[in-house]
Ligand SMILES: Nc1ncnc2c1ncn2[C@@H]1O[C@H](COP(=O)(O)OP(=O)(O)O)[C@@H](O)[C@H]1O
């Protein structure tokens with residue numbers, strides 16, 4: 036038993052607004068959590084919500100050095116809190132999906148020879164061809180998307196190969212744009228990482244493979260053969276296969292932590308680095324999603340995802356390889372107008388307070404007396420539309436709502452869209468359906484009540500606010516036994532289950 040509590044597994048999450056970490060022991064109990072907020076803890080990078088929005092309002096990037104400094108800082112915070120790195124058996128993690136990092140020629144050597152006396156930021160700050168890399172909020176690559184789709188025979192054909200039609204934020208289209216508009220930077224690049232594989236590379240002290248699950252969000256990988264698709268690579272940029280290197284299973288042990296982490300922080304030499312993945316795949320693991328459940332993540336983006344066995348890609352939504360089971364898949368839909376839109380309406384209609392926002396939700400009945408709103412502050416992903424639209428109970432377009440009605444219209448509208456899209460993906464809401472909620476806004480019971488009423492199903496949450504981190508710590512546990520044929524669900528069988536947060540109001544049944 037002592038050995039169980041003496042061992043430790045780490046899961047990091049490089050998400051849009053912050054870097055977070057969760058440590059668990061061999062009994063799968065959480066022993067430590069920490070975080071670094073990009074805007075407030077690293078103000079020198081002048082990000083808003085972790086990103087830079089450019090003048091065209093379409094280009095959105097994040098400074099790669101910010102992520103380096105964030106890792107330096109979180110590890111120092113852990114050390115100062117007395118965290119003992121010497122018991123860490125394996126490290127894994129996740130990153131916001133689709134974002135890319137461009138390592139410049141010679142960077143691999145720098146990674147392999149990190150001086151433990153210095154921080155990662157000072158050692159690696161000159162290792163990137165592109166300082167500010169495109170992230171998932173970018174929607175500036177419409178032309179590249181059109182080109183890719185026509186090069187492979189159309190949107191459905193591209194979805195049949197890669198799991199998704201062409202999306203602006205998907206990495207292949209971002210790479211194509213960099214190749215076209217900054218050819219010198221593209222040529223200077225020796226390796227392209229996703230945010231997830233970039234973070235894994237830091238721990239490994241060498242370039243880490245892109246994993247199948249996060250690699251599915253690039254419009255470059257054949258999700259059935261799990262190899263880069265030749266026609267997609269060809270339509271994207273030259274010499275791309277060598278800049279990406281082969282993808283790897285999301286359960287792969289990539290090697291041991293580098294000498295740097297052993298000397299500087301006291302990690303054991305045999306501490307393994309497990310492939311990092313996307314934050315949504317990480318959350319699927321953290322919530323221990325089962326077939327039949329539906330997950331709703333309310334982070335910076337809102338996402339809805341499902342565990343599926345038989346993928347049927349369409350031109351709406353995405354199919355990704357499953358991060359914990361190589362024979363399964365996950366279906367996902369992403370909404371750009373998630374928490375940031377809720378924050379705007381909170382600021383305008385509830386004096387900037389979540390408590391005021393919640394009070395307003397409680398003060399108006401379910402169904403909002405027939406008032407409906409659509410709030411796309413930024414160009415939405417599904418559907419690709421922008422603008423604010425309000426309709427009253429007579430279906431008449433109106434310019435304003437009262438503050439309380441506005442708040443309920445926003446939240447009901449966001450969840451109605453999720454229900455409709457999930458059903459279009461083939462999801463059936465039946466007795467026994469569980470909605471698993473995660474992400475920052477899942478701490479708000481009044482928002483969860485609306486979710487439960489719209490889906491007419493109970494909503495469950497897990498104790499740890501960040502399911503992506505927790506999921507990656509679980510993935511680290513699983514990866515050490517995966518080669519012996521142990522399934523993920525078996526490896527994490529003893530982990531605490533999700534807890535019931537809210538059930539549908541009695542009136543919900545009549546409305547749905
Ligand atoms: N009590 C709350 N009610 C509603 N939303 C909240 C609450 N607390 C935090 N949030 C939202 O959570 C968001 C951050 O979610 P998080 O999952 O941590 O983001 P990410 O992982 O994308 O960095 C914030 O932008 C904020 O709007």
Ligand SMILES: O=C(CO)[C@@H](O)[C@H](O)COP(=O)(O)O
Nearest residue numbers: 050051131132171334335336
């Ligand atoms: O683009 C997607 C998924 O396709 C986003 O969900 C990103 O993965 C960002 O995640 P958060 O930081 O909002 O969790």
